[in-house]
Amino acid sequence: MKIAIIGGGPGGYEAALVASQLGADVTLAERDGLGGACVLTDCVPSKALIEVSSTVTVLNGATDLGIQLPGTADGSRPRATADAERLYRRIKSLAQAQSRDVAARVAAEGVEVLDDIGRLSSPGTIRAGGRDIAADAVLLAVGAHPRVLPDSVPDGERILNWRQLYDLPEIPEELIVVGSGVTGAEFASAYQSLGSKVTLVSSRTRVLPHEDVDAAVVIEEVFRRRGMTVLGRSRAASVKRDGDRVVVTLTDGRVVRGSHCLLTVGMEPSVDGIGLEEAGVKLDERGFVEVDRVSRTSAPGVYAAGDCTGVLMLASVAAMQGRIAMWHALGEAVHPIRLSHVAATIFTDPEIATIGVTASAVESGEVPAAVVKLPLAGNPRAKMAGIRDGFVKLYARPDTSVVLGGVIVAPRASELILPVSVAVEQRLTVDQLAQTFTVYPSLSGSLAEAARKLMRYGDFN
Numbered sequence: 157m158k159i160a161i162i163g164g165g166p167g168g169y170e171a172a173l174v175a176s177q178l179g180a181d182v183t184l185a186e187r188d189g190l191g192g193a194c195v196l197t198d199c200v201p202s203k204a205l206i207e208v209s210s211t212v213t214v215l216n217g218a219t220d221l222g223i224q225l226p227g228t229a230d231g232s233r234p235r236a237t238a239d240a241e242r243l244y245r246r247i248k249s250l251a252q253a254q255s256r257d258v259a260a261r262v263a264a265e266g267v268e269v270l271d272d273i274g275r276l277s278s279p280g281t282i283r284a285g286g287r288d289i290a291a292d293a294v295l296l297a298v299g300a301h302p303r304v305l306p307d308s309v310p311d312g313e314r315i316l317n318w319r320q321l322y323d324l325p326e327i328p329e330e331l332i333v334v335g336s337g338v339t340g341a342e343f344a345s346a347y348q349s350l351g352s353k354v355t356l357v358s359s360r361t362r363v364l365p366h367e368d369v370d371a372a373v374v375i376e377e378v379f380r381r382r383g384m385t386v387l388g389r390s391r392a393a394s395v396k397r398d399g400d401r402v403v404v405t406l407t408d409g410r411v412v413r414g415s416h417c418l419l420t421v422g423m424e425p426s427v428d429g430i431g432l433e434e435a436g437v438k439l440d441e442r443g444f445v446e447v448d449r450v451s452r453t454s455a456p457g458v459y460a461a462g463d464c465t466g467v468l469m470l471a472s473v474a475a476m477q478g479r480i481a482m483w484h485a486l487g488e489a490v491h492p493i494r495l496s497h498v499a500a501t502i503f504t505d506p507e508i509a510t511i512g513v514t515a516s517a518v519e520s521g522e523v524p525a526a527v528v529k530l531p532l533a534g535n536p537r538a539k540m541a542g543i544r545d546g547f548v549k550l551y552a553r554p555d556t557s558v559v560l561g562g563v564i565v566a567p568r569a570s571e572l573i574l575p576v577s578v579a580v581e582q583r584l585t586v587d588q589l590a591q592t593f594t595v596y597p598s599l600s601g602s603l604a605e606a607a608r609k610l611m612r613y614g615d616f617n
């Protein structure tokens with residue numbers, strides 16, 4: 157079987173690896189670099205930046221733990237900051253190294269990579285590298301790019317999208333972040349820790365409007381306590397340069413000024429001019445490629461994966477959609493994608509990790525569930541580490557006591573969520589989770605404790 161893939165991000169390269177391992181002859185066209193935007197400009201660089209910002213936060217909280225850092229013997233608080241040039245250089249070289257690793261893995265599997273823009277000539281043919289490549293199945297994994305608003309156009313110097321941050325010569329002194337979704341909240345959190353004076357412009361009543369309310373409330377409280385200005389119900393109408401400054405005008409006429417503005421106002425699929433509609437690939441009303449749960453588009457033999465489908469814009473989902481496409485195309489047994497089983501993390505400080513049923517589904521009565529929420533402040537390990545904010549929350553079915561999901565707000569919540577993911581995937585009960593040994597003292601001890609509390613619900617079998 158011959159497979160042609162356009163786009164070498166997680167959607168494309170993970171599919172290429174699977175298809176190649178299954179014996180297919182695979183050609184992949186990638187215009188920018190393997191690993192895609194995920195590795196080169198989005199996920200990997202942002203998580204590297206956030207990792208450093210977390211270390212700065214730890215250092216700046218050190219005196220509260222009884223640590224004396226050089227120069228603080230008089231009781232003054234340490235003020236660790238970042239060296240922008242070294243920080244950004246390290247991040248970019250880390251991303252390049254990761255891209256090279258992906259390229260090496262793909263090459264080792266015998267995938268042919270064309271460094272070129274790929275276009276769909278017909279449902280069974282792509283054009284790239286100056287030739288037409290006929291394939292039994294085609295995968296579109298072309299990703300998405302930052303949305304640009306007409307009155308807020310990035311200039312790469314003071315008005316920026318997140319892909320331009322790593323070319324700055326400095327840490328912004330006064331950063332205005334427009335948009336309080338996941339990307340906006342993550343960068344606002346990181347730059348506040350790195351020493352910027354951050355103003356977060358949120359069009360909704362609270363930050364992270366689409367996330368668990370309890371978690372969003374904790375994050376907003378932490379943001380404000382650390383000195384961030386959070387402007388709720390404030391929509392930016394325009395962002396303009398004023399010399400070396402930026403001026404953000406809100407729709408109600410208020411004006412916010414700063415040294416830099418970061419725009420995090422969403423993504424658009426990278427589908428223009430590559431022959432999709434001509435080949436019969438249907439786009440939805442937002443312009444994303446329509447796919448079913450095994451990644452098929454409306455054109456026979458054409459699959460799509462990742463951000464260009466707008467399904468759930470996560471690297472893990474892109475990769476799974478790509479693999480599913482290949483398993484399906486190559487006749488392997490395949491499960492349709494289960495989005496309710498996707499574990500996700502918002503890398504604010506503290507992190508928010510979620511899996512399974514959402515609070516809104518439970519509160520609306522759509523899913524019957526018992527819930528227990530335990531603040532981390534009561535956890536012995538959290539006390540030792542000086543962790544004040546955060547909680548673990550578990551949902552379980554009232555009739556069967558099967559774990560339906562959970563939310564963890566904590567440092568490294570991204571690591572702590574795994575037992576809940578396993579419980580949801582394997583349909584474990586709260587009793588099984590509660591009877592599992594945890595280490596004392598540990599943050600994960602709170603998960604077992606939440607499960608024990610849920611066992612007390614009388615209506616469980």
Ligand SMILES: Cc1cc2nc3c(=O)[nH]c(=O)nc-3n(C[C@H](O)[C@H](O)[C@H](O)COP(=O)(O)OP(=O)(O)OC[C@H]3O[C@@H](n4cnc5c(N)ncnc54)[C@H](O)[C@@H]3O)c2cc1C
Nearest residue numbers: 163165166167187192193194273274299462463469470471
């Ligand atoms: C700031 C930020 C942080 C994020 N952090 C996380 C995170 O922590 N965890 C997580 O799971 N997800 C995260 N994401 C989301 C994640 O980056 C995306 O979901 C993921 O990149 C999607 O993978 P993809 O393969 O669909 O697309 P991409 O990674 O965008 O790759 C698409 C590739 O296709 C190429 N391409 C496009 N058109 C063509 C063409 N015509 N011909 C050839 N090549 C083409 C592009 O050059 C690109 O390399 C983050 C996103 C952002 C914006």
